[in-house]
Amino acid sequence: MLKKQIFQRVKKLIPRISSTEMIALQSGTTSIDKQLFEGKVKPVDFKPTPPESVFLLGYKTDPTIRENDVFPKERIDDLIRNFPDQQIYPHGNYNDLFRYMGKQGFFSFLIPKNHGGYKMSVREMSNILTYITSANPCLGVVAMVPNSLVPAELLLHYGTKEQQNKYLPQLANGEKIPCFGLTGPHNGSDATGQIDKGRVIKEDGELYIDVSIKKRYITLAPVANLIGVAFEVEDPHNYLGKTGVTLALIERGHPGLEQNGYHNPLDTGFPNGTLEGNLRISVNDVIGGVNEIGNGWKMLMECLAAGRGICLPATANASSKVATYSMYLYAKHRVQFKMPLIEMEAIQNKLANMVYNTWAIQCSIYLTNYLPDEGEKPAVLSAIMKEQTTERGRMVIQDGMDIHAGSAICKGPNNVLEKFYKNAPIGITVEGSNTLTKNLIIFGQGLNKSHPHIFPLLKTLLNDDETGFMKEFKKIVGHSVSLYGKALHASFSDISELEKHTFYFACLANFVALKGGALKKEQSLSSDMASIMSNLYLAHSIVMFEGKYNASPLLRDYCVNRLLNENKITINRVLQNLAFSPLLFFMKQTLKTHYTSNRELIKELEKNPVIMEKITENMYIDDTLNNMIQMDSMDRNTVLYKKMYEEMVSVGKFEAPVPSFYK
Numbered sequence: 001m002l003k004k005q006i007f008q009r010v011k012k013l014i015p016r017i018s019s020t021e022m023i024a025l026q027s028g029t030t031s032i033d034k035q036l037f038e039g040k041v042k043p044v045d046f047k048p049t050p051p052e053s054v055f056l057l058g059y060k061t062d063p064t065i066r067e068n069d070v071f072p073k074e075r076i077d078d079l080i081r082n083f084p085d086q087q088i089y090p091h092g093n094y095n096d097l098f099r100y101m102g103k104q105g106f107f108s109f110l111i112p113k114n115h116g117g118y119k120m121s122v123r124e125m126s127n128i129l130t131y132i133t134s135a136n137p138c139l140g141v142v143a144m145v146p147n148s149l150v151p152a153e154l155l156l157h158y159g160t161k162e163q164q165n166k167y168l169p170q171l172a173n174g175e176k177i178p179c180f181g182l183t184g185p186h187n188g189s190d191a192t193g194q195i196d197k198g199r200v201i202k203e204d205g206e207l208y209i210d211v212s213i214k215k216r217y218i219t220l221a222p223v224a225n226l227i228g229v230a231f232e233v234e235d236p237h238n239y240l241g242k243t244g245v246t247l248a249l250i251e252r253g254h255p256g257l258e259q260n261g262y263h264n265p266l267d268t269g270f271p272n273g274t275l276e277g278n279l280r281i282s283v284n285d286v287i288g289g290v291n292e293i294g295n296g297w298k299m300l301m302e303c304l305a306a307g308r309g310i311c312l313p314a315t316a317n318a319s320s321k322v323a324t325y326s327m328y329l330y331a332k333h334r335v336q337f338k339m340p341l342i343e344m345e346a347i348q349n350k351l352a353n354m355v356y357n358t359w360a361i362q363c364s365i366y367l368t369n370y371l372p373d374e375g376e377k378p379a380v381l382s383a384i385m386k387e388q389t390t391e392r393g394r395m396v397i398q399d400g401m402d403i404h405a406g407s408a409i410c411k412g413p414n415n416v417l418e419k420f421y422k423n424a425p426i427g428i429t430v431e432g433s434n435t436l437t438k439n440l441i442i443f444g445q446g447l448n449k450s451h452p453h454i455f456p457l458l459k460t461l462l463n464d465d466e467t468g469f470m471k472e473f474k475k476i477v478g479h480s481v482s483l484y485g486k487a488l489h490a491s492f493s494d495i496s497e498l499e500k501h502t503f504y505f506a507c508l509a510n511f512v513a514l515k516g517g518a519l520k521k522e523q524s525l526s527s528d529m530a531s532i533m534s535n536l537y538l539a540h541s542i543v544m545f546e547g548k549y550n551a552s553p554l555l556r557d558y559c560v561n562r563l564l565n566e567n568k569i570t571i572n573r574v575l576q577n578l579a580f581s582p583l584l585f586f587m588k589q590t591l592k593t594h595y596t597s598n599r600e601l602i603k604e605l606e607k608n609p610v611i612m613e614k615i616t617e618n619m620y621i622d623d624t625l626n627n628m629i630q631m632d633s634m635d636r637n638t639v640l641y642k643k644m645y646e647e648m649v650s651v652g653k654f655e656a657p658v659p660s661f662y663k
Contacts, residue, residue, distance in 0.1 A: 111168050133314065152168065230246070352597075354400060
């Protein structure tokens with residue numbers, strides 16, 4: 001009787017799980033995210049993987065790697081030199097650009113060699129995208145999209161042999177430029193909520209899907225000639241007996257397809273637009289064929305990690321690296337009040353913020369990129385990376401703008417930040433807005449997916465399996481009691497603050513889990529737990545990166561302490577809003593900060609060149625940056641230095657029109 005009461009009581013607590021949510025929970029793998037919920041993160045043994053991109057990571061020679069295994073640096077530099085325009089579409093020479101990038105293999109990083117591609121490791125692809133974006137964010141977007149979700153990865157995982165043999169070689173050589181249409185006026189963050197609908201019909205003995213599409217915000221849509229579209233299939237006559245979200249491929253010129261509208265994303269210059277029209281699509285054009293009708297959401301969830309966890313973080317990495325390095329050099333040379341800016345504490349504080357966030361982005365990318373190369377499909381970690389890197393990247397740009405001041409708000413050849421400043425909101429918004437990601441996905445989905453016991457328990461409840469439920473219930477109770485004891489013991493133990501906070505998070509997560517389905521509505525709580533979880537992931541990645549490269553123990557400790565200080569504030573706020581807070585009194589902490597820490601970090605930058613060497617890896621050095629680098633080694637009293645200084649502090653100046661009212 002008691003068992004049944006417990007079963008019924010817990011069943012009332014669980015949230016309603018939609019079919020799309022269940023698919024998301026079952027997609028991808030767990031690794032470090034699961035360890036965070038267990039209260040103990042194991043260090044990753046970074047094994048050598050072929051190749052990390054020999055030229056970008058600075059390895060001059062490596063006899064184990066053949067020349068053909070690495071995408072040539074010269075080819076990337078030629079791309080950047082040949083197409084310097086930051087405004088590619090609609091006014092630039094975008095036709096030549098797409099032909100060039102296609103023929104040179106820039107759209108084939110996911111495609112195996114047997115289909116004509118340049119298949120490479122995740123780390124190499126991330127490094128190349130970072131390098132391109134650091135020179136030209138618009139080029140970075142153009143290179144990123146064909147190498148993430150659309151449609152190559154979908155074809156590789158789910159396409160029929162006929163579809164793969166037909167389209168993959170054409171995608172690899174640029175004959176086909178892809179895009180993918182999911183979002184529309186009524187389905188944005190709620191991607192499948194009011195998605196376009198299609199009906200199965202029969203004509204002359206053949207089956208088709210009649211669908212009316214209205215897609216927007218589709219990157220590369222205006223130039224694409226191979227279009228992936230998502231829609232929900234209805235089968236009122238039961239011709240197939242299959243319904244649900246479905247993905248199909250059509251080509252430019254398909255009867256009824258309209259590609260005549262484009263958006264202008266803040267003058268950033270990459271092609272983005274609409275897909276509209278009344279279409280009749282053969283069931284043979286469904287990705288994977290008839291058998292995959294209704295499996296579209298599963299396919300998207302399993303392939304989404306590339307954009308969220310790899311490509312978007314690479315763009316944030318690029319902007320943060322350029323901003324931090326350029327403003328570090330600028331502050332060393334720019335003189336105001338008879339002293340270099342870098343000697344002013346206010347500027348030191350801004351620079352310290354930039355280094356902190358850039359280092360967190362870089363280290364977490366290094367760890368995250370390693371996981372898929374080892375066979376992982378990190379769903380929750382990809383959400384963390386998307387939200388954290390783009391948000392922290394935006395902070396880096398904002399601090400850089402404050403240092404560069406008037407030069408940052410005037411267009412001109414010396415304004416190294418403007419192109420990244422305009423692009424920052426795009427990374428925040430696309431591939432699932434950061435507001436959605438932080439408030440609902442990272443912890444909300446992470447709790448159900450990554451917790452070692454909640455999803456197995458959830459399955460027994462959904463299957464009305466009382467016997468299985470009691471087995472899982474005993475496990476989760478044992479886990480919770482054990483973690484509470486470990487967290488309490490950690491509060492007065494001589495272990496690192498990071499280990500202590502990891503125990504705190506895992507213990508706190510078990511108490512928050514008692515909210516059940518109410519957590520979906522209590523998004524402030526879910527968001528705070530997401531922040532704690534994300535900061536812990538970043539902190540562990542920084543520790544692991546330092547263990548691998550021994551770049552700077554001082555910088556490691558500085559960054560980890562700042563992340564944990566952020567968590568102290570958040571944990572205290574969570575405790576103030578939890579009914580169980582008296583039981584968790586030992587987690588409440590006092591925040592300690594010292595003005596000297598930022599000054600010490602700036603001194604470390606000046607003494608330890610390895611930090612900036614790491615930050616400038618995978619970063620394109622343009623003429624403006626190169627001039628500041630040269631200034632760093634020059635006598636400041638020379639004529640040449642003074643000339644270059646004047647060039648550095650100059651801003652864009654354009655011929656002003658004569659006002660007509662004077663005439």
